[in-house]
Amino acid sequence: MANVSVDELGFSPKQGVNWSNYLACRPVYQASFFGRIFDYHAQKPEATWSVGHDVGAGCGIVSSTLAARFNSVIVSDPNDGYVTLAKKLLVEEASLPESKFTFLQEPAEESSVETGTVDLIAACECMQWTNPSAAISEFSRQLKAGGTLAITYYVRPLIDGSERAQDAWKGVWATHSNRARGEVYDRAFRTVNTALENLEFPEDKWQAVKRVYINSRGDVNAFVMNDLIAERKVKEGEEKIWVEDDKEWIDAKDIEWFKAYLATWVPSIPETEMQEVWDELELALDGKKVEIRTPVVMIFATKKAQFI
Template identity: 60%
Template sequence: MTSALVSMSSTNLTGKKFAFSARRGVDWSNYLAYRPVYPQSFFERIYNYHTQKAGVAWSVAHDTGAGCGIVSSVLASRFDSVTISDPNDGYTKLAREFILEKTLFPESKFRFLQETAEKSSVESDTVDLITACECIHWTTPDIAIKEFRRQLKAGGTLAITYYTRPLIGANERAVRAWKAVWDAFSKKHRARMSSTAYEIANAALESLEFPEDDWEALKRIYINAQGTLDGFMLDDRVAESRVKESEEKVWVEDEDWCDTCGIEWLKGYVATWEPHFQESEIQYIWDELERALEGKQVKIKTPVVMILATKRA
């Protein structure tokens, strides 16, 4: 891939070093190579929202569900200290290695915690910004959101974000084949994957509720969605919307979340999803997609949703 979504693998990091076995979880070497990198505009949307609040501070950020620390490493350039938490075995250890090799920040700038979003050891009323990127659908959201509120200072910012699989454009045959890939994935893993996680993700996080007594200035930003949630839907499981009339909705098209790619990148991207889907299981679909592409690159765009909220004093 090229342009704004350049892969983390273009750094000096050794992919093999950041790989996990299937028993331990995500293969982060594939994730770093084939998932889109959060562009600067992603962080600027969060920072601009945060800056607009009275008494804004840049002291402590908490990146929950941090994985190997991709978002955390960027937050460190704006905040005095960053707490990095993830419930999965080994992930925070990996985040420490990843961040200390990728950045010039001292280890003292970071705090690493292996714990869930629903129950954290982070002290109450101490955090200026909490990010939960690509993880809220794996939690019990109502409990996690209450926990985020406990940690935040009054006026602090919560940013919950999710991106789904990229969409292919300007090639109807390739669009049909790409959809068939995801239909096959969803059908095979329907019984294995959490129904709740699918319902939340398919609804573009609209099922997440933010009580008005606890939160204010709630803003939902839909990127590359073209005014509909269809691009987020992997199957027919969709949670009920809890969006309130008082919440602001913004629909934007953002080229920073667009790129061009070929068949090998598309295969690599699918391989980052869990449970792992063997290429050979749908070889006939991949063959059709390859024929549709005719050896050429195709433009893709990634639908993204960002929820920004302020803890009410």
């Protein structure tokens, strides 16, 4: 969706996310990101490319790339207005054929998608908002035997090369996370703080589970935002891969970008209510750009064939 205008996206407070800012400031899913997903799926002898499902699709960022590989794509999200916006961007702005998509406003935990009909499910940057065990069970129901589940999450970036700037940036997020309290936010933190290691894949339904950690310096603590930690449920036999210095998740940014980036996260906190921590970061940056490195986790799993 790189060519889609982000100036007028029909945002309203009811939607909860300002997608103009989101698309302008959040990391772009680059070729290696989708390459890892498609390579995992393609390695299976039984792999087919009929139906892809973008769960928690938001404005359809992932859907547009799935559409280049799959005959049809399901675009689902539980939030008011999101799939309507996704349809506008994918069909009206990007000129993709409407017949290629099915748009559904519904949650990850309970879908109207028919059982055993989906080849690949992508759940990107959304599992923290779900009941993970219920969602993963629902994904198993939808997938064909041998189908692929790809779950991904990137956390806030880390600053390299300046300990003072990183400490100040950490202070910004500490202030933000202290304001983001309540059942929904606490559940989300418990998931992301484990680098999604609280997600469990029952062995009677899933196989070939692979967890890929990118730019985390070999440490899942790179994902920790505060002190809320869920139980880790990584099983013996699950493959772990560590990828460092992935340049597609490395950039250089200035103070204005840091402020705009934080504004894409919920809850939105006015700059004036965090002035002290922003002032410290601005002093640490001293008018310069600094290198940022975004930690990413990607989880892949294959739906087991059910034998009677």
